[in-house]
Amino acid sequence: MIFDVLTLFPEMFVSPLQESILARAIKQGLFEVRAHNLRSWAEGKHLTTDDTPYGGGDGMVMKPEPIAKAITELKQQAPTAKVLLMTPQGVPFRQQHARELAHEENLIFLCGRYEGFDERVRQTLVDAEFSIGDFVLTGGELPAMVMIDAICRHLPGVLGSSSSAETDSFVDGLLEYPQYTRPAVFNGMAVPDVLLSGDHGRIANWRREQQLLRTLQRRPELLEKVLLTEQDEKVLDLLRHKLKT
Numbered sequence: 115m116i117f118d119v120l121t122l123f124p125e126m127f128v129s130p131l132q133e134s135i136l137a138r139a140i141k142q143g144l145f146e147v148r149a150h151n152l153r154s155w156a157e158g159k160h161l162t163t164d165d166t167p168y169g170g171g172d173g174m175v176m177k178p179e180p181i182a183k184a185i186t187e188l189k190q191q192a193p194t195a196k197v198l199l200m201t202p203q204g205v206p207f208r209q210q211h212a213r214e215l216a217h218e219e220n221l222i223f224l225c226g227r228y229e230g231f232d233e234r235v236r237q238t239l240v241d242a243e244f245s246i247g248d249f250v251l252t253g254g255e256l257p258a259m260v261m262i263d264a265i266c267r268h269l270p271g272v273l274g275s276s277s278s279a280e281t282d283s284f285v286d287g288l289l290e291y292p293q294y295t296r297p298a299v300f301n302g303m304a305v306p307d308v309l310l311s312g313d314h315g316r317i318a319n320w321r322r323e324q325q326l327l328r329t330l331q332r333r334p335e336l337l338e339k340v341l342l343t344e345q346d347e348k349v350l351d352l353l354r355h356k357l358k359t
């Protein structure tokens with residue numbers, strides 16, 4: 115997989131990829147991230163990439179030409195590449211998108227700055243638009259890095275042989291159960307006995323129940339999207355009843 119990123123700040127894609135499993139996966143050649151400065155395709159004496167908005171208003175808009183030139187050049191090398199626009203107006207990015215996008219050979223991320231893109235960029239050059247959340251940011255670079263992180267976990271070999279993105283404890287769509295490690299008592303707070311019992315069946319049930327409880331309490335809307343067993347439904351009914359009392 116090759117991730118190409120078109121940005122005014124290519125440096126932002128250096129250090130996050132020099133750490134941990136992402137760095138190792140890159141070293142192993144499992145994927146590659148190539149950040150390109152949009153200014154390389156800009157024209158004129160000042161290599162302008164932005165300009166004032168037609169119709170007036172504050173701020174600047176990213177010019178369409180440098181973006182179009184950059185995408186055209188990158189797609190000459192990779193005609194099947196998908197162009198993803200990072201924008202607050204995009205589809206909310208979800209785990210399912212990460213799974214699906216990991217099957218692509220080449221993704222081209224377009225990161226916005228200023229007030230965003232000239233509308234003609236999204237009309238002709240873009241395959242999909244994604245947003246990572248409803249908050250105001252200074253640029254689309256961190257969203258692109260977030261998506262790269264989420265997508266590359268699904269690439270073969272990135273997570274190492276031990277675990278895989280599909281069997282992630284996080285990926286059953288429920289929130290995680292509480293985690294504990296040594297010491298057994300910390301600041302007077304003990305680890306739940308069940309976890310010290312060695313009874314793996316009981317531990318698995320307790321963990322599933324904690325996931326259901328935590329999801330019910332904090333993100334009940336996630337429960338609609340999760341495949342629940344009969345046992346899960348029974349536990350949930352009990353928990354709903356308990357939470358009411």
Ligand SMILES: CC(C)(C)c1cccc(C(=O)NCC2(NC(=O)c3cccc4nocc34)CCCC2)c1
Pocket residue numbers: 200201202204226227228229230231244245246247248249250251252253254257258
């Ligand atoms: C209603 C709300 C969502 C709060 C809103 C309304 C209007 C503008 C903005 C805003 O943040 N504009 C600034 C820019 N933002 C993003 O690029 C961006 C932001 C958030 C998630 C993202 N996922 O991908 C790219 C993302 C756009 C151009 C420079 C950065 C946000």
